[in-house]
Amino acid sequence: MSTTDSAPGLERPLRADAARNRELILQTARKCFAERGISVTLNDIAHEAGVGVGTVYRRFADKDSLIEALLATKFEALNDAAARAAEEIDPREALRVYLMGVFEFRARDRALADAIVRAGTSRPSIVQERDRLEAQVTEIIHRAEQAGVVRVGFDYRDLPLLTTMLGAVADATRDTDPYAWRRYAQVLIDGVMPPAAPERLSGTPLGREALERAMRPTT
Structure with a gap:
C-alpha cells in the first residue's frame, strides 16, 4: 500500500468523471443560485445538471457545503x-x-x-x-x-x-x-x-x- 493510500487526511485526486461531475454541479449551482436565489435545493440542482441526486450528495454533503464551495x-x-x-x-x-x-x-x-x-x-x-x-x-x-x-x-x-x-x-x-x-x-x-x-x-x-x-x- 502506498503512503498516499494509507495516510489519513490526504485526499485522493478525483477520477476524471467524478471531477467533471463536480464541476458540472458547481456550474449548475452557480447558475441556479444566481437566477433564483438561495432557496434552490440540491434536488433542483441535480435535475438541472442532469445527474442523479446521489451524485450531488457524494460531492457535497449538504447545501451549505456547496454554497461554501461557491x-x-x-x-x-x-x-x-x-x-x-x-x-x-x-x-x-x-x-x-x-x-x-x-x-x-x-x-x-x-x-x-x-x-x-x-x-x-x-x-x-x-x-x-x-x-x-x-x-x-x-x-x-x-x-x-x-x-x-x-x-x-x-x-x-x-x-x-x-x-x-x-x-x-x-x-x-x-x-x-x-x-x-x-x-x-x-x-x-x-x-x-x-x-x-x-x-x-x-x-x-x-x-x-x-x-x-x-x-x-x-x-
Missing part, C-alpha cells in the same frame, strides 16, 4: 474587480468602476448578498478573502476621500445595503427591462459621489405597464 469563486471575482478598479489613476473613476462592477455582479446574481452574509461563518480561507476585499475597497474609498470626490462619511460598510437596494430593482425589472438597473445604479453612484455638473440619466423610465408589472408582488 463562495470562494464569488470573493475571487469581487477581489479581481477591486484590483482592476484600483488601477484607475483618477480616484473618482476608481470608485465608480468598482461600484458599477459590484452592482452589475448583483444584478446578475440574486445570491450575492446571502453569500456575503455567510462569509463570516465560513472556513478561514474565505474569511481571509472577505477581509482582503474590505481592505482593497477601503483603500479605493480613502483615495476618493483624499481627492474630495466622495461624500464625507461614506464607508465600505454602506455597500451591502446599497447593493441590496440595486438588487431589488434588478430583480423586479429583469423580465421587463434587464438593463433598467443601470439607470438606478447611476442615481446611487451620484448620491455617493455628486457630479460637478448634472449628467443625463442613462436609459429611460419604465412605461406604465412595465412599471406596474415590475412593482407587482411576486407569488
Whole structure:
C-alpha cells in the first residue's frame, strides 16, 4: 500500500468523471443560485445538471457545503474587480468602476448578498478573502476621500445595503427591462459621489405597464 493510500487526511485526486461531475454541479449551482436565489435545493440542482441526486450528495454533503464551495469563486471575482478598479489613476473613476462592477455582479446574481452574509461563518480561507476585499475597497474609498470626490462619511460598510437596494430593482425589472438597473445604479453612484455638473440619466423610465408589472408582488 502506498503512503498516499494509507495516510489519513490526504485526499485522493478525483477520477476524471467524478471531477467533471463536480464541476458540472458547481456550474449548475452557480447558475441556479444566481437566477433564483438561495432557496434552490440540491434536488433542483441535480435535475438541472442532469445527474442523479446521489451524485450531488457524494460531492457535497449538504447545501451549505456547496454554497461554501461557491463562495470562494464569488470573493475571487469581487477581489479581481477591486484590483482592476484600483488601477484607475483618477480616484473618482476608481470608485465608480468598482461600484458599477459590484452592482452589475448583483444584478446578475440574486445570491450575492446571502453569500456575503455567510462569509463570516465560513472556513478561514474565505474569511481571509472577505477581509482582503474590505481592505482593497477601503483603500479605493480613502483615495476618493483624499481627492474630495466622495461624500464625507461614506464607508465600505454602506455597500451591502446599497447593493441590496440595486438588487431589488434588478430583480423586479429583469423580465421587463434587464438593463433598467443601470439607470438606478447611476442615481446611487451620484448620491455617493455628486457630479460637478448634472449628467443625463442613462436609459429611460419604465412605461406604465412595465412599471406596474415590475412593482407587482411576486407569488
